[in-house]
Amino acid sequence: xxxxxxxxxxxxxxxxxxxxxxxxxxxxxxxxxxxxxxxxxxxxxxxxxxxxxxxxxxxxxxxxxxxxxxxxxxxxxxxxxxxxxxxxxxxxxxxxxxxxxxxxxxxxxxxxxxxxxxxxxxxxxxxxxxxxxxxxxxxxxxxxxxxxxxxxxxxxxxxxxxxxxxxxxxxxxxxxxxxxxxxxxxxxxxxxxxxxxxxxxxxxxxxxxxxxxxxxxxxxxxxxxxxxxxxxxxxxxxxxxxxxxxxxxxxxxxxxxxxxxxxxxxxxxxxxxxxxxxxxxxxxxxxxxxxxxxxxxxxxxxxx
Amino acid sequence: xxxxxxxxxxxxxxxxxxxxxxxxxxxxxxxxxxxxxxxxxxxxxxxxxxxxxxxxxxxxxxxxxxxxxxxxxxxxxxxxxxxxxxxxxxxxxxxxxxxxxxxxxxxxxxxxxxxxxxxxxxxxxxxxxxxxxxxxxxxxxxxxxxxxxxxxxxxxxxxxxxxxxxxxxxxxxxxxxxxxxxxxxxxxxxxxxxxxxxxxxxxxxxxxxxxxxxxxxxxxxxxxxxxxxxxxxxxxxxxxxxxxxxxxxxxxxxxxxxxxxxxxxxxxxxxxxxxxxxxxxxxxxxxxxxxxxxxxxx
Numbered sequence: 001x002x003x004x005x006x007x008x009x010x011x012x013x014x015x016x017x018x019x020x021x022x023x024x025x026x027x028x029x030x031x032x033x034x035x036x037x038x039x040x041x042x043x044x045x046x047x048x049x050x051x052x053x054x055x056x057x058x059x060x061x062x063x064x065x066x067x068x069x070x071x072x073x074x075x076x077x078x079x080x081x082x083x084x085x086x087x088x089x090x091x092x093x094x095x096x097x098x099x100x101x102x103x104x105x106x107x108x109x110x111x112x113x114x115x116x117x118x119x120x121x122x123x124x125x126x127x128x129x130x131x132x133x134x135x136x137x138x139x140x141x142x143x144x145x146x147x148x149x150x151x152x153x154x155x156x157x158x159x160x161x162x163x164x165x166x167x168x169x170x171x172x173x174x175x176x177x178x179x180x181x182x183x184x185x186x187x188x189x190x191x192x193x194x195x196x197x198x199x200x201x202x203x204x205x206x207x208x209x210x211x212x213x214x215x216x217x218x219x220x221x222x223x224x225x226x227x228x229x230x231x232x233x234x235x236x237x238x239x240x241x242x243x244x245x246x247x248x249x250x251x252x253x254x255x256x257x258x259x260x261x262x263x264x265x266x267x268x269x270x271x272x273x274x275x276x277x278x279x280x281x282x283x284x285x286x287x288x289x290x291x292x293x294x295x296x297x298x299x300x301x302x303x304x
Numbered sequence: 305x306x307x308x309x310x311x312x313x314x315x316x317x318x319x320x321x322x323x324x325x326x327x328x329x330x331x332x333x334x335x336x337x338x339x340x341x342x343x344x345x346x347x348x349x350x351x352x353x354x355x356x357x358x359x360x361x362x363x364x365x366x367x368x369x370x371x372x373x374x375x376x377x378x379x380x381x382x383x384x385x386x387x388x389x390x391x392x393x394x395x396x397x398x399x400x401x402x403x404x405x406x407x408x409x410x411x412x413x414x415x416x417x418x419x420x421x422x423x424x425x426x427x428x429x430x431x432x433x434x435x436x437x438x439x440x441x442x443x444x445x446x447x448x449x450x451x452x453x454x455x456x457x458x459x460x461x462x463x464x465x466x467x468x469x470x471x472x473x474x475x476x477x478x479x480x481x482x483x484x485x486x487x488x489x490x491x492x493x494x495x496x497x498x499x500x501x502x503x504x505x506x507x508x509x510x511x512x513x514x515x516x517x518x519x520x521x522x523x524x525x526x527x528x529x530x531x532x533x534x535x536x537x538x539x540x541x542x543x544x545x546x547x548x549x550x551x552x553x554x555x556x557x558x559x560x561x562x563x564x565x566x567x568x569x570x571x572x573x574x575x576x577x578x579x580x581x582x583x584x585x586x587x588x589x590x591x592x593x594x595x596x597x598x599x600x601x602x
Binding site for chain 2: 011014017018021022024025026028029031032035043044045046047048114115116118119121122123126127128129131134137138140141143144145146147148149150151152153154155156171174175176178179182206207208211232235236238239242243253254257258260261268271272274275278279282283285286287290293294297298
């Protein structure tokens with residue numbers, strides 16, 4: 001083959017592969033978004049309308065207006081499904097649950113910073129007895145499955161009287177996020193030169209001052225990665241929230257969205273709109289902070 | 305290296321290190337030490353929330369009970385099937401995607417940004433999205449296959465016991481592939497370019513270079529992804545809850561689902577704890593192999 005022919009062949013191959021890639025990754029999400037803009041009558045057409053013929057915002061209106069409406073069996077029966085009025089009785093819990101998710105995620109992020117930053121600095125930059133052991137101990141905790149935490153945590157939280165309180169989620173999410181946060185930060189701190197630490201100490205900085213004034217500003221990329229992971233883990237977590245929350249007072253977004261799927265008459269148009277709302281915040285974070293996330297995810301992998 | 309340090313550790317350093325570590329150690333004892341010890345303790349009692357006043361100590365009866373339950377062995381088989389299907393699919397798809405992203409071409413940056421979408425979304429959203437796609441009445445899968453003339457009438461998907469596990473595995477794979485791809489891509493980028501140059505000089509074609517240079521060099525990445533994804537698949541719960549609740553006819557009754565049923569449907573916390581302890585043990589054995597493989601590399 002001529003070099004030019006080979007180049008064109010390569011381009012075509014890459015194009016085909018890229019299209020396959022995009023199709024695999026995006027098609028399911030695109031279909032979710034497309035169906036969230038369709039009315040119940042359009043969504044039930046056979047074959048499906050891949051692009052809405054009469055796009056509607058009714059499903060989203062139903063979510064944002066759900067607070068003022070009382071949903072009973074009778075009102076649902078009377079409601080015309082095609083108007084998007086066929087909403088589950090738990091619909092009005094969705095917005096408060098997103099607020100709960102937000103509160104939990106932010107609290108977990110803040111506590112993570114307070115706990116993980118000093119620990120990671122100590123492990124990476126201070127020579128002390130028990131350093132190797134603490135690094136191993138931390139790695140081991142990463143492999144305990146959440147499902148094994150459920151029973152002991154449940155009994156513990158019941159004893160504390162925190163069942164059905166967002167506090168129970170903040171405590172348990174802190175427990176599952178801290179090991180990974182420390183892991184990301186340790187690998188980053190280790191990549192910063194030891195001389196910085198020595199220089200700061202010679203200048204009369206205490207350990208805490210060296211951490212706050214010298215290392216924290218330099219470690220910003222890993223802090224961003226850590227914050228994102230703690231936030232996304234808390235925002236997305238399902239299993240523990242399912243066990244520890246019972247009423248809208250503490251239910252988080254995943255729990256309320258899951259409750260829609262088991263409602264007795266499923267209105268797919270409504271559920272899809274709820275799904276879109278659940279997906280938007282994490283996807284925006286992921287795309288905007290892509291660089292930080294990838295470097296965070298690979299922090300441990302490169303070193304092995 | 306720890307030994308050489310010991311003489312140089314100053315009192316001040318030791319004290320400040322302990323102070324810096326204290327909050328993390330407190331949290332770790334809550335996440336690791338407490339649940340592991342406490343759930344083992346619970347697993348020795350016949351603790352039922354339906355009968356809170358009498359909690360007899362039963363030694364290992366809960367474990368005997370678990371092993372005698374045919375549904376437990378069903379769930380072991382289902383979990384194994386799910387894990388093998390999911391992990392092998394993740395390995396193949398992630399390798400192909402990483403090979404693509406390892407090339408230099410216009411638009412590569414867009415692909416790698418888009419790749420994070422499945423990784424970022426909650427499992428609940430992943431579950432409801434695929435539930436809607438698989439829907440037997442109006443789902444996209446039926447619609448697509450029908451329009452392409454692969455089927456002549458709409459079919460039952462999740463409700464068909466032979467298809468349930470592969471379909472759930474597909475929803476799991478779609479969400480796990482991005483992380484696996486990223487990890488494999490880092491390993492690929494660390495392969496020295498001279499290796500390819502040398503292979504080219506030796507007259508190796510693209511396929512031979514992939515087979516004899518890329519694949520062997522990817523081994524550490526493969527190991528990492530395989531072990532990590534196996535651990536994730538064995539313990540997975542969310543999709544089984546959203547998509548099928550263990551059904552139809554126990555076709556998707558996996559170990560994690562079994563723990564949930566024992567604990568929160570039958571309210572038998574003793575057996576639930578015993579089951580969870582078994583899952584944790586399996587995972588620990590895998591973790592041991594992780595540390596061993598990593599220990600060799602360090």
